[in-house]
Amino acid sequence: MLISRKMLITLLSAILSAVLVYGLYLIQSERIQAEEQVQVVVPNQWIEAGHMITTDQLKLLSMPISLATVEMVFDITDVIGQEAVVPLGSDEPILQWKLNRYALHPNEQEATFQIPKDYIKSISNGIRAGDAVWIYSSGEEAIPTKIFQQDIVVASVKTGSNLEVDAPDEDGKNAIVRSNAEQMYASRRVANGMIEYINVNLTEEQWLYIDNLCRTGDVKLVIAYHSLPQLVKGQINDE
Known part of the structure; x- marks a missing residue:
């Protein structure tokens, strides 16, 4: 009877240890995954070339930091009020060369x-x-x-x-x-x-x-x- 109780305690301890280790692994994995993500500015809809971009047409999208480039835009305020030089697709990271800051050219209207x-x-x-x-x-x-x-x-x-x-x-x-x-x-x-x-x-x-x-x-x-x-x-x- 005593041996069985010891075996049960040992088994429960092993299970608890395994659960604890697995829980720590999940927490660390989520933290690592969050650290490897970066938010880039993307349109939430199709934007025609020459269109003046407004706040309601933009959103932030998370992507692996390894896929991000220096040409991408990471701050929405850097895009608001600029014109699209070429058409911009929905959820497509906006690149700096696709924007016209000076707005000397007429827009699509x-x-x-x-x-x-x-x-x-x-x-x-x-x-x-x-x-x-x-x-x-x-x-x-x-x-x-x-x-x-x-x-x-x-x-x-x-x-x-x-x-x-x-x-x-x-x-x-x-x-x-x-x-x-x-x-x-x-x-x-x-x-x-x-x-x-x-x-x-x-x-x-x-x-x-x-x-x-x-x-x-x-x-x-x-x-x-x-x-x-x-x-x-x-x-x-x-x-």
């Missing part, structure tokens, strides 16, 4: 239109390619009105000789690439020409509205500088 000089009353001389502008209507028999509530992106600004209005030195020209807000401000003070032509990204409805509004000459547009390009604004906010 827009085209780049040159505003006729006859339609324009005034243009802020501080405007540069990539800036956001506000457009107002003005006329003797018209009530001055902001005709679009959203920002309009400037694709380019030209002088009368069809040269891009920019700073005369390379530091000013490359300021936007380096996200240097101070240099961009300085370059606007020493611009190399008056703006004669301005190209903006508009939807078809927006352009037709402008054309119908200004074609008779009774109403003209006032184009006002509003804000820096998105890249530089993001840097200022981060600082």
Whole structure:
């Protein structure tokens, strides 16, 4: 009887030890597996090329760290507001080269239109390619009105000789690439020409509205500088 009890105690101890070892193994395995995973940014739906990416189109997806590359994006805030250069598939890791931060090109609903000089009353001389502008209507028999509530992106600004209005030195020209807000401000003070032509990204409805509004000459547009390009604004906010 005593021998049987000892054998039972020994068996139970062995079983408990095995359960404890197995439990520790599971905990360690889960911890190791968690440490070997990394979260990357992916679309939660198909995104067309040229589309401006919004928060509700993105999510984080876990994947083995061994499969991650430096071209992948790991922070959702790095993608919001950028444009897709190529179509992005659902649950496909977003690569940096597939994004267009400057948004100079029209998105899938827009085209780049040159505003006729006859339609324009005034243009802020501080405007540069990539800036956001506000457009107002003005006329003797018209009530001055902001005709679009959203920002309009400037694709380019030209002088009368069809040269891009920019700073005369390379530091000013490359300021936007380096996200240097101070240099961009300085370059606007020493611009190399008056703006004669301005190209903006508009939807078809927006352009037709402008054309119908200004074609008779009774109403003209006032184009006002509003804000820096998105890249530089993001840097200022981060600082």
